[in-house]
Amino acid sequence: MRVFSNLTYGFxxxxxxxxSLAKAIRAKLLNSHGAEGKILAMDTNAAALAVAxxxxxxxxxxxxxxxxxxxxxxxxxxxxxxPEKTIEFLKKHRSxxxxxxxxxxxxxxxxxxxxxxxxILREDIDFIxxxxxxxxxxxxxYHSSEYIFDGRNYILTLHxxxxxxxxxxxxxLAGALGFSRITETxxxxxxxxxxxxxxxxxxxASALVDSAEDAEITAFGGGSFEDLTRIAMINxxxxxxxxxxxxxxxxxxxxxxxxxxxxxxxxxxxxxxxxLCRELEAVRLKRTAMSTIELTK
Amino acid sequence: MRVFSNLTYGFxxxxxxxxSLAKAIRAKLLNSHGAEGKILAMDTNAAALAVAxxxxxxxxxxxxxxxxxxxxxxxxxxxxxxPEKTIEFLKKHRSxxxxxxxxxxxxxxxxxxxxxxxxILREDIDFIxxxxxxxxxxxxxYHSSEYIFDGRNYILTLHxxxxxxxxxxxxxLAGALGFSRITETxxxxxxxxxxxxxxxxxxxASALVDSAEDAEITAFGGGSFEDLTRIAMINxxxxxxxxxxxxxxxxxxxxxxxxxxxxxxxxxxxxxxxxLCRELEAVRLKRTAMSTIELTK
Numbered sequence: 001m002r003v004f005s006n007l008t009y010g011f012x013x014x015x016x017x018x019x020s021l022a023k024a025i026r027a028k029l030l031n032s033h034g035a036e037g038k039i040l041a042m043d044t045n046a047a048a049l050a051v052a053x054x055x056x057x058x059x060x061x062x063x064x065x066x067x068x069x070x071x072x073x074x075x076x077x078x079x080x081x082x083p084e085k086t087i088e089f090l091k092k093h094r095s096x097x098x099x100x101x102x103x104x105x106x107x108x109x110x111x112x113x114x115x116x117x118x119x120i121l122r123e124d125i126d127f128i129x130x131x132x133x134x135x136x137x138x139x140x141x142y143h144s145s146e147y148i149f150d151g152r153n154y155i156l157t158l159h160x161x162x163x164x165x166x167x168x169x170x171x172x173l174a175g176a177l178g179f180s181r182i183t184e185t186x187x188x189x190x191x192x193x194x195x196x197x198x199x200x201x202x203x204x205a206s207a208l209v210d211s212a213e214d215a216e217i218t219a220f221g222g223g224s225f226e227d228l229t230r231i232a233m234i235n236x237x238x239x240x241x242x243x244x245x246x247x248x249x250x251x252x253x254x255x256x257x258x259x260x261x262x263x264x265x266x267x268x269x270x271x272x273x274x275x276l277c278r279e280l281e282a283v284r285l286k287r288t289a290m291s292t293i294e295l296t297k
Numbered sequence: 298m299r300v301f302s303n304l305t306y307g308f309x310x311x312x313x314x315x316x317s318l319a320k321a322i323r324a325k326l327l328n329s330h331g332a333e334g335k336i337l338a339m340d341t342n343a344a345a346l347a348v349a350x351x352x353x354x355x356x357x358x359x360x361x362x363x364x365x366x367x368x369x370x371x372x373x374x375x376x377x378x379x380p381e382k383t384i385e386f387l388k389k390h391r392s393x394x395x396x397x398x399x400x401x402x403x404x405x406x407x408x409x410x411x412x413x414x415x416x417i418l419r420e421d422i423d424f425i426x427x428x429x430x431x432x433x434x435x436x437x438x439y440h441s442s443e444y445i446f447d448g449r450n451y452i453l454t455l456h457x458x459x460x461x462x463x464x465x466x467x468x469x470l471a472g473a474l475g476f477s478r479i480t481e482t483x484x485x486x487x488x489x490x491x492x493x494x495x496x497x498x499x500x501x502a503s504a505l506v507d508s509a510e511d512a513e514i515t516a517f518g519g520g521s522f523e524d525l526t527r528i529a530m531i532n533x534x535x536x537x538x539x540x541x542x543x544x545x546x547x548x549x550x551x552x553x554x555x556x557x558x559x560x561x562x563x564x565x566x567x568x569x570x571x572x573l574c575r576e577l578e579a580v581r582l583k584r585t586a587m588s589t590i591e592l593t594k
């Protein structure tokens with residue numbers, strides 16, 4: 001069984017997610033856990049890399065041109081780029097990974113990556129496709145934090161070439177970084193569910209802000225509007241990519257949401273108090289059941 | 298100028314809101330502030346009243362039949378009932394209030410109450426119509442807390458009969474209980490804005506939960522779905538009443554939201570990446586401007 005010690009961890013992309021994962025490895029494995037190891041990172045943002053070295057988050061920084069040299073030294077690699085760039089990177093650097101390496105990504109859509117597997121996989125590396133379900137409305141390394149994963153979900157979309165011992169190692173690693181629930185599923189189910197829990201929510205939050213008459217609305221806020229729209233402070237290029245990459249699933253969920261919205265709206269329009277009260281009671285029970293699952297898992 | 302001391306505070310309704318206001322008066326005025334005073338409360342729930350007395354939240358409890366006897370002793374009265382019950386109560390007990398009393402409500406819709414003013418007002422009492430913008434998805438006295446008002450908005454919908462010195466007193470009282478921003482507006486603007494920031498958000502959250510395929514969805518949650526739908530653990534009878542009482546305004550906001558949703562959906566459907574990215578960028582800027590207002594006020 002592979003242990004956390006004496007490993008070199010590599011990051012392709014040291015933004016919010018890469019930076020947070022690197023900080024969590026540094027704080028929770030290499031510092032607190034007492035493991036020996038190195039963290040290397042590559043990014044296009046030289047200033048962020050310099051700060052990361054200065055603050056001892058990473059041991060060595062690499063320019064994009066030196067990615068191959070970095071990859072050849074890494075036992076565990078996290079590709080923390082946007083989805084399309086992730087696929088490009090994996091294809092371009094297929095021959096650069098160290099033999100025996102575990103390679104993972106963080107992409108919020110999985111179908112496109114899994115379709116590219118024939119151009120990505122190598123017999124002597126293990127690509128564990130993953131989605132750490134955490135983030136922030138604030139982007140970039142400067143907003144990264146080792147705490148954003150605490151208590152969060154990590155979803156793995158495995159394939160037939162994954163080695164069980166590497167999956168076990170990876171799940172232990174995720175647990176050590178703070179994730180509380182690690183779920184294995186297939187890429188199609190992932191993209192179907194994520195279109196609902198994540199992408200639809202971002203679409204709704206964006207539409208709600210779009211429909212606001214003015215920015216002074218918060219004088220009338222009681223917390224609901226603020227909670228519903230915090231995620232509308234959105235990383236526009238990233239979410240454009242995610243929405244379009246998972247378009248079919250997302251559109252189906254938008255349609256289902258519109259039907260539910262229309263059902264409730266019709267009851268309000270016709271002043272159907274009894275129907276509305278029954279509907280809201282059913283919604284309450286359904287959401288409360290979700291909270292119970294949330295708490296007990 | 299009226300001071301907080303030597304006043305008798307009365308509550309008609311000691312649920313989540315009444316209980317929280319009573320606890321805040323006890324903790325922040327009568328205990329910490331050193332003011333002398335009494336808190337009386339009336340509710341249909343005898344068990345909750347008994348607990349409130351036992352825990353020293355209130356000094357005396359009254360059954361609904363004894364409401365008049367309680368009101369005759371109170372200098373400041375909070376009617377913490379559902380909107381329709383609030384109007385009924387104010388009409389029924391019009392002659393029971395102590396001369397000189399300040400009476401306020403907590404109703405989330407104001408037009409219907411303001412329309413009833415001729416049947417409510419008395420020359421020697423001051424009815425200050427207010428909406429403390431706080432709450433919880435958990436109902437009842439047992440979930441009440443003196444902290445739920447900290448940093449929140451309090452909206453007052455004043456009328457021509459309000460005495461300036463009483464309004465000043467009431468705003469100082471609200472500030473002492475923890476509210477950070479007290480806004481004066483008229484009832485029509487209140488109901489227009491609240492239909493957006495509060496009622497529309499509850500409709501959307503309810504529709505989103507309604508459209509969920511199953512309750513196991515939270516294994517795929519990254520926080521967005523949870524944040525958007527916490528308010529869907531809704532008090533069904535109360536929100537049915539609020540939705541219907543403010544139906545015209547709410548339906549207008551639902552229509553505007555649907556247009557924004559359709560605009561974004563159309564871009565996703567046609568895979569218009571440039572348009573989508575521009576739209577999301579605009580949304581981000583708009584929501585960020587709201588946060589700045591939120592922080593600086």
